Amino acid sequence: MSLLKVTDLGVTFQPPDGPPARAVESVSFHVDAGEVLAIVGESGSGKTVTALSLLGLNPEEPTCTTTGSIVLDGKDLRQLDRPGWRAVRGADVAMVFQDPSSALNPLLTIGTQIMDAVRAHEPLSRDQARKRAIEALTQARLTEPERRLNQYTHELSGGMRQRAAIALAIAARPRLLIADEPTTALDVSVQAGILSMLRSLCDELDMGLILITHDLGVVAEQADRVCVMYAGRVVESGPTAQVLGDPQMPYTQALMAATPRVDAPARQRLTSVTGQPPNLASRPPGCSFAPRCPVAVDSCTEQAPALVELGHDHRAACVHAGTGRQVLPAEQVAQDRPHLTGPASAPASHRTTDDVLAEFDAVDLRYPIRSGLLRRVTRHVEAVRGVSLTVAPGETLALVGESGSGKTSLTKMLLRLEKPSAGAVRYDGIDVDRPSPSERRRLQREVQVVFQNPYASLDPRMTVRQTLAEPLRVHGLEYGEADLARLLADVGLDAAALDRHPSAFSGGQRQRIAIARALALRPRLIVCDEAVSALDVSIQAQVLNLLADLQAEHGIAYLFITHNLAVVRSVAHRIAVMREGQIVEQGRAEDIYDSPRHEYTKELLSMAPGHPAGLGAPRTAADATPDSHRDGVAPAPSRDEERSAAWPG
Template sequence: MNPVLRLEDLHTTIDVRDGVVHPVDGVTLDVGRGELLGLVGESGCGKTMTALSILRLLPSGGRIASGRILLGDDDIAAMTPAELREVRGKRIGTVFQDPMTSLNPSLPIGRQVSEPLELHSTLSRRELHERAVAMLELVGLPDARKRAEDYPHQLSGGMRQRVMIARALVCEPELLIADEPTTALDVTVQHQILELIDDLRRRLGMAVILVTHDLGVVAGRADRVAVMYAGKIAELTDTRRLFGNPRHPYTEALFEALPENSAESGEKLYSIPGLPPDLREPPAGCRFAPRCRYASEECVEKEPDLRADVAGHEYACFHPVGSAGVDEPSAVVRVHERAGAPASEPAAGAPLLEVENLVKDFPVTKGAVLRRRTGTVSAVAGVSFSVAAGETFGLVGESGCGKTTVGRAVVGLDEPTSGHIRINGTELTSLHGAELRQRHRDTHLVFQDPYASLDPRMRVGAILAEPLEIHGVGSRAQRSARVRELLGEVGLPADAAQRYPHEFSGGQRQRVGLARALALAPKLIVADEPVSALDVSVQAQILNLMNDLRERHGLTYVFISHDLSVVRYLAQRIGVMYLGKLVETGPAAEVHGNPRHPYTRGLIDTVPVADPWAARQSGGVSGELPSAISPPSGCRFRTRCPFAQEICAAEEPVLRPFGAGHEAACHFPLDAAREHDATKVYQGENG
């Protein structure tokens, strides 16, 4: 069959002040009807610019320099603006990364979903509304007819992304381009969105291009994968061949950087050295050569062409890895199956941090002037845990579960409604004056978005020196020396002190954030989603750095994340939170390998695994998170739990032990729940 889309030697350039950038440089690929093609690589590799080139939505100064973009028999590269308007939205649908910035805040979502149909059809206003409602129902938006009147800010992140998908599909396009559609979402919502895209492309027969840096996402869903590096295709083949027998060293390095590969052994993650090349002046030879452990003189002097040992498996490398001529990838030993030493045990000894019955409520008010209190958000509802000195405690759960609020309370950014927080036995909730300032020296928070937490008007040197100045540490010369020392600790050059935050990459900015956290030599660092927005290679560098700093300085971490694979690698113990409650806690290997709470099991089932042979998990956590203003009675998870019974609504479960240090709060812990469920089925079948 002829492909729905074919790119032929596509070259895209962007004119900038000091030269010409070549973000897409000779890309040739195609995608067929009903096929999902994964486009993967690090940030800056050209995958998003390839998608924007297909749509002809390039930034200022951008243009298609040469090549063809064939949608069926029509060349998008040669279309006039009027012809392009007939293609966008009608024949090609697009889902962008951030639905909040892509949706119009001043229009109801039903109107926004029907807008493409309004432009490309002659339907009446009533018919347009009915089609919009039908599409919202198709993408699984609860109470779609009522929600069609809502505005974007009234919806959750997952709901907004469903609206974006409905808008992209309302004209039944031939091709859907999804650019990092789940990067900012929890694993549970991510699972639902990916299932939705997968289901719709099979039902509607669409071709789909999925742009992502998450190898787990493409492993379970893509038919073929194109790995991009520095504007070029490095490797292109079907998914199983790629994961079973990668031939390009860059692909191999991406796989080795995955945290799940070293979760059991505790070994340091492989991190790709250096940075991608400057695409204003790309190197003459192989663009990956400066970072490649197999590079030779030939790689530096000559550029490799795409070639294939086996039909359908192309790669651009003079020194390929893997096995030549292997057409049965299951015969190849997969990277993540390597055996290693047992994972590190939880730290023993007296706790550094103790959190006891922590409660944090936020008032809900109404009125611009009087601000009448109309309710209370129960953000944290009686959470207790402890962390030993030198230990990493992972706190996981969906957005809205209260884990960030716990972290902010620990470092003193939020005052608890009640409860106790102690460090080395000292109660923190009642400190004042000099004692309170000492608390802020002992604890520090590393934020999720380093760019938003670094002052764009200050040089990095001033940012790092600021906490030292506030606490009166050292002279000016001593503070300058400390800044140089901190930059060295996190692997940045001394001249980085003279640069501004916007001059750094995302991974480098997170290193600056870590350096600032270390400035006052704290005992405890709370890291709130510090790697969630980073590529797998940069994520590996930051996780390795955090481990090195912990060992070097005896640091204690509370690591907050929704990604259980990352937490499993970094943490010795894990706490799972749901709607303000701690529902399970214990050693990382035990919680991940033998979860007792259905919510923990659901989180594990929804995490994408970089293994196309793994059985696709059909379970996971379904439904929307209930409101923290009026949480469910009894067990707060019961409204989404497949094992819930009457007792779950009437009585709140308490944490009870399931082995050494392993506790869960459930009336029907997983083993018992399975037996109970099986008994019900048996009794039903036998009257």
């Protein structure tokens, strides 16, 4: 008997002025105890709305109408009233949200939050609740759990915050855990530890896990089964090895073609999914993917295809299902993914001044630590130590490394958000720390940044139109409606978004808006701090191809910070690997990937989801986190090697 069974779930939103939007339509799936079900799809496909329905967190009627059946352990959750839902949330079903910083209360200690959550569902004393909190933190693989009880959110790193959020979710021992993009902005070592920990929790607690993600490498390694959603419908589902090894729905095939691979040739153009998802308020007849599908036939636009049983619990909603027809034959994929153009990177030692756009010259950055009643400086944290790097015009330099390695601190000095403690940072001959007024204005226009967190980088009070127009207006540039619409089209959004506020968009859509804003001034250098980490693979491919096109056309340089080594493979000319504030290895991207020299670089590459070196053998959290003590990671059991075989190639 299934732990969770969802049948014909439908969710329709009714805006105050406009037609209803059917965000979820006829969705059915099941989750067994101890099983991991992955739900994948583009932003706006209905993944998160489906998950919120399982917790009764969708708006009430008439704003939102929910239909269908949600049965958990024999209990129909759709029949619950408000007190009934409050009793279920946390105790029976819990959720780990995408952004742990917003999920945790910054005014309360981690221990207080977990203890309050437990006591809301069970009649425990404070001592009993404290023991349960320590147990949850231990299960979430946080070292020194008793110490973490008294810490606040701001005292934890990104990976530790996500583990604390997971501890909060599992403290009341729910039967079902929903993880919505739990590792989106985390580096590969922390990601590997958290995913391994979530997998082990399913085995230890006999708990079902719904994993919402856009990373198909993660799906291949962690999920038992997968549901692919598009425009509010499930278009393919089944065992992970079946769906990813032999995808039958053209949309699934397109997602896999758009996914960057660590073992792919360097700097190849990604195969993006053309077009945009349909407007759910005016859904076209027939298959919703038909307008974007290269193998659509006339019948595809007449009637929506039902899920066809293909055997072994594998189903696909396509008239071509079972025929073996591919969206793009292998030879056409090769033709459509040419080698990206770009400068041949000369060794840094052989570059002339004209070859250098941005330069870090023996840079140090130290943060003072104050203590005592007088708050005197007692010591320093060395975030960056003696780093020397250069970025050439039209070049992409990728900075990779664990959280806390100094990547963002280094780029803050280029953006004039921090002053170097030693050394110098120069941009096109300008001393960034001491620019003249005209040089400062030039820096503000020619050096742009896309920050990691799309929830914090956009002003919630400004519409998208105001957000895009602001830099153009500040720099006295003329613009019109067509210019703003073109910026949105470049990142896969339509002009209808111009008059909406950030709260109306998903995390991935907000990041696209942030990228469009950075592109508005056509800068010479863009700092991309995890710029595509929140994007689904189809939009990620579009944005990466767009960045490559702009680089080829305008000679834009990128300083690309990311934890996704497959993305680095597809965009970088050169790579610099940072660890504990220092550069441990740098060179041409091909050389770093083909023959890494430093052990730390080898470890990072081996931990990338879908990397051949990491497939076919169990890996423990100790293997997956070379410096685990720095992020509060404790060992976790090995993952099931069978999931590794799901990633083809």
